[in-house]
Amino acid sequence: MSIELSGEKVQSVGSWQEFFVPTYSERIKKAKKRALTTPEICLERARAEMKAYEQYKNEPRIIQRARVLETYLREKTIFILDDELIVGNISGKPRGSQISGEIMADFVDSELDDPVKGFEVRRYDKHIVHPEERRELREVLLPYFKGKTIGDYQLERVDAEVIEKAYPTVSSCPHIPNVGDTSMKRDVGHQMANYEKVLHKGLKGIREEVEWYMAQLDQTYMHYGLQEKRDFYKAALITLDAAMAYAKRYADLAREMAAKEANPKRKRELKRIAEVCEQVPANPARDWWEALQSVWMIHVLVWCELSGWVHCFGRFDQYMYPFYKKSVIDEKAMRRDEALELLECFWIKTAVYTTGQGLSQALVIGGQTCDGKDACNEVTMLCLEAEEQVGVVQPETAMRIWEGTPDKYLKKAAEVIRLGRGKPKFVGDRKGIQMVSKAYPDKTLKDWRDYAVLGCTETDLPHITMGHLYEGISSTPKLLELVLNNGKCTLCGKQIGPLTGDPRTFESMAAVRWAFRKQVFYWMEYLAKGIKVLKEGQASRLPAPFCSSLAEGPLQKGLDITRGGSWYTHYGLFLGGLADTADSLAVIDKLIYRDKKITWDQLLEAIKANWDGYESLRQLCINSVPKYGNDNDFADDWAAWVMDTWYDSVDWINTRKDLVPYWGGTYLGATNIAVINVMLGEMAGALPNGHIYPKPHAETLSPVQGMDKNGPTALIKSVSKLPTHRFALGGAVNLRLSPQLLATDRDLDNFVSLLRAIEELGLYHVQFNVVSSDLLHKAMKEPENYKDLMVRVASYCTYFVDLAKEQQLDIINRTEQQSW
Numbered sequence: 001m002s003i004e005l006s007g008e009k010v011q012s013v014g015s016w017q018e019f020f021v022p023t024y025s026e027r028i029k030k031a032k033k034r035a036l037t038t039p040e041i042c043l044e045r046a047r048a049e050m051k052a053y054e055q056y057k058n059e060p061r062i063i064q065r066a067r068v069l070e071t072y073l074r075e076k077t078i079f080i081l082d083d084e085l086i087v088g089n090i091s092g093k094p095r096g097s098q099i100s101g102e103i104m105a106d107f108v109d110s111e112l113d114d115p116v117k118g119f120e121v122r123r124y125d126k127h128i129v130h131p132e133e134r135r136e137l138r139e140v141l142l143p144y145f146k147g148k149t150i151g152d153y154q155l156e157r158v159d160a161e162v163i164e165k166a167y168p169t170v171s172s173c174p175h176i177p178n179v180g181d182t183s184m185k186r187d188v189g190h191q192m193a194n195y196e197k198v199l200h201k202g203l204k205g206i207r208e209e210v211e212w213y214m215a216q217l218d219q220t221y222m223h224y225g226l227q228e229k230r231d232f233y234k235a236a237l238i239t240l241d242a243a244m245a246y247a248k249r250y251a252d253l254a255r256e257m258a259a260k261e262a263n264p265k266r267k268r269e270l271k272r273i274a275e276v277c278e279q280v281p282a283n284p285a286r287d288w289w290e291a292l293q294s295v296w297m298i299h300v301l302v303w304c305e306l307s308g309w310v311h312c313f314g315r316f317d318q319y320m321y322p323f324y325k326k327s328v329i330d331e332k333a334m335r336r337d338e339a340l341e342l343l344e345c346f347w348i349k350t351a352v353y354t355t356g357q358g359l360s361q362a363l364v365i366g367g368q369t370c371d372g373k374d375a376c377n378e379v380t381m382l383c384l385e386a387e388e389q390v391g392v393v394q395p396e397t398a399m400r401i402w403e404g405t406p407d408k409y410l411k412k413a414a415e416v417i418r419l420g421r422g423k424p425k426f427v428g429d430r431k432g433i434q435m436v437s438k439a440y441p442d443k444t445l446k447d448w449r450d451y452a453v454l455g456c457t458e459t460d461l462p463h464i465t466m467g468h469l470y471e472g473i474s475s476t477p478k479l480l481e482l483v484l485n486n487g488k489c490t491l492c493g494k495q496i497g498p499l500t501g502d503p504r505t506f507e508s509m510a511a512v513r514w515a516f517r518k519q520v521f522y523w524m525e526y527l528a529k530g531i532k533v534l535k536e537g538q539a540s541r542l543p544a545p546f547c548s549s550l551a552e553g554p555l556q557k558g559l560d561i562t563r564g565g566s567w568y569t570h571y572g573l574f575l576g577g578l579a580d581t582a583d584s585l586a587v588i589d590k591l592i593y594r595d596k597k598i599t600w601d602q603l604l605e606a607i608k609a610n611w612d613g614y615e616s617l618r619q620l621c622i623n624s625v626p627k628y629g630n631d632n633d634f635a636d637d638w639a640a641w642v643m644d645t646w647y648d649s650v651d652w653i654n655t656r657k658d659l660v661p662y663w664g665g666t667y668l669g670a671t672n673i674a675v676i677n678v679m680l681g682e683m684a685g686a687l688p689n690g691h692i693y694p695k696p697h698a699e700t701l702s703p704v705q706g707m708d709k710n711g712p713t714a715l716i717k718s719v720s721k722l723p724t725h726r727f728a729l730g731g732a733v734n735l736r737l738s739p740q741l742l743a744t745d746r747d748l749d750n751f752v753s754l755l756r757a758i759e760e761l762g763l764y765h766v767q768f769n770v771v772s773s774d775l776l777h778k779a780m781k782e783p784e785n786y787k788d789l790m791v792r793v794a795s796y797c798t799y800f801v802d803l804a805k806e807q808q809l810d811i812i813n814r815t816e817q818q819s820w
Helices: 009-010 026-035 044-055 062-077 099-110 130-147 150-156 161-167 195-216 226-260 264-279 288-305 317-331 334-352 379-390 407-418 429-439 474-484 509-541 545-549 577-596 600-608 614-624 631-651 676-681 712-720 746-760 771-783 804-810
Strands: 041-042 096-098 362-366 396-401 425-427 465-475 568-576 667-669 733-739 765-770 790-793 797-799
Touching: 026 379, 044 062, 044 099, 044 130, 062 226, 062 288, 062 545, 099 130, 099 150, 150 362, 150 509, 161 509, 195 226, 195 288, 195 317, 226 264, 226 288, 226 545, 264 288, 288 317, 288 334, 288 465, 288 545, 317 334, 317 362, 317 379, 334 379, 362 379, 379 396, 379 407, 396 407, 396 429, 396 746, 407 746, 407 765, 425 429, 425 746, 429 667, 429 746, 465 474, 465 509, 465 676, 474 509, 474 577, 509 568, 509 577, 509 631, 568 631, 568 676, 577 600, 577 614, 577 631, 600 614, 600 771, 631 667, 631 712, 676 804, 712 733, 712 746, 771 804
Parallel strands: 041 096, 362 396, 396 425, 465 568, 568 667, 733 765
Antiparallel strands: 425 765, 790 797
16 A cells, blocks of 8 residues: 655644555455444343253263254354355344353343443444343343352352452452452353364364274274263264254255346346355365355354354465465465455454453464474465455454565565554564463474464464463562562552561562562462362363364264363463552662662551652652563563563462362463553552552553653664563563554565564564554544554553543553654
């Protein structure tokens, strides 16, 4: 995309997406409009749950769950909208969120009619609730699921001590440094189905595989756990049959619609849709269209079984390229522009049918092959073009880059980033492979090169891993607060942590370090205890036989993925507030111990007052001490120390079998994601770095908002010093660039150079907002005029006007870099 504006006009640009004129078809234009409409709630899944659980109440739980999916897929409303080429809907509405009674009933009950949090009145992620749906919820569904939800089940099994120390939503102190209840009321794990296997084998082929393993149970030498395995295989067969029948419903519908269609062109399209859905995903895909339809239908089916937050596509350009090559290059059965339009249809489906803030459907492109060669291909470029043209919040496109990535792909990615939508995000192979080697130490370099992003930042070897990757959050600023108050919460005054001493008696930073480390290990033990209980509860109540059949390990073991069926099981722990903690420790080190400019009494009194009346002291703490993110070794060393200390506790947890679910697995670490930093800012009081409660903490690996003053190159050099190799689940760095930095082709070349420097320095995950503060302020004042203004929040993208005010200000307060 070339941009030709006068110098004066360039300086006034708030986002280049305002000047972009797409060349997509009228079909895509209509479809994109659907992605911008307010979603509705859909009750069909909750109805299916109620019906199946009553009908099959005497069956084993895994069979019940299989029957729920079967009932849902059989009775769910289906449709093919005008001009659609890729078909399949997750909920029963053109833009709707499925409501699971057993998972969401408590949440729906508490917020349905709330004057502030209600679905139709809340500030963000609004949903339409029709009067008849509200009535059905109040009179039928919510009464049925009362006392029967996964949350009810979990709370019955948890010790009071764990509740107090791990679950802030039910603890007597909601400000504890642990958030270990993310799985209290949600579906299980992060999923990356083996789309490639389905493309080449089809669900029929997988069904035959299940039957073969099931038949082995009848051999005379098989003795133990046979009934449990039979139940698992039976459940898998039920769900596979239901999945194939669901796709057949679309084939029948398309054929019926074709018979009534007067427009010859649309009649041909509908007949083709019918043929495609007859073939896939039951059978192997034979061309580009069938491959895209198969991947999308499997994605829909995964969502229908597990109404979680994260379902990802893996290395999309790698497994899709053979089908593109066959259709467009070898057989010339389809033009390139036709293949692109089909991909754009696929792109929009991910945005229209998966609603909710922060959802991640990572789709990975680029990187290396297992043999260490460049993996970019024509589908890589096609994905970047679809991203540029369509401009919707999903999929969460992640581009792997390495020293061998050709310039033309990076230049195209730079053009897409310039538009200011926050996509794609960039993942560096140099550090990514190093991180994956920690998570899979028994694998080889060839294996590690095949990693994909599963979720926001997390690394994963596709198909062999069950990723419970968003399980616990640890607020390091809160841990530091407990150090400064001898284990007391400053917000409620309760003694919640261990006694680590009055800091006024600390003779050196060594005592501060010791106290911080003690708080970290104390709280991380409770975090793991809380996660263990919830994961075992989920495994008992929420097995996933369909997803299990699309993974490696469960069929061989005869064991569901939620109970250790995959070859690897990982549990994700997140470090929050890194920069605030590091900068605060730097203040204590420099101003109290090194320079002796202030006393402990002065600092503690100012913090207790939330800095009210101590502004001169606050400015001293802010301005006279180096801050992380400016390539200053003193400040950056403190950030590295916080990360190392925290990860020491993760390694220690992994030596404790009593802290891991009974089937085993490994705890892995990451830095915080999404909008956690806003929430964590409300859980900890004022801090020595000048932070005022309850403002958001720094997000991800990024510096404190506004504290990175030496430009983006200094920032990435700071991050390169951190021990991120230990954090196998990654961590993002968010950079906000002025639109004027990417105005010309020369500017794009500079940006490509920055990307290469980022990868060479060993950064894993960097993402960009290219939007001005002025434009964001305008969007806050006039949201009706900026409905499609996309931004990168943290680990996901969304429409700026859909964010809560605190989230909007958090983005605005990040440094807008004006120069390289």
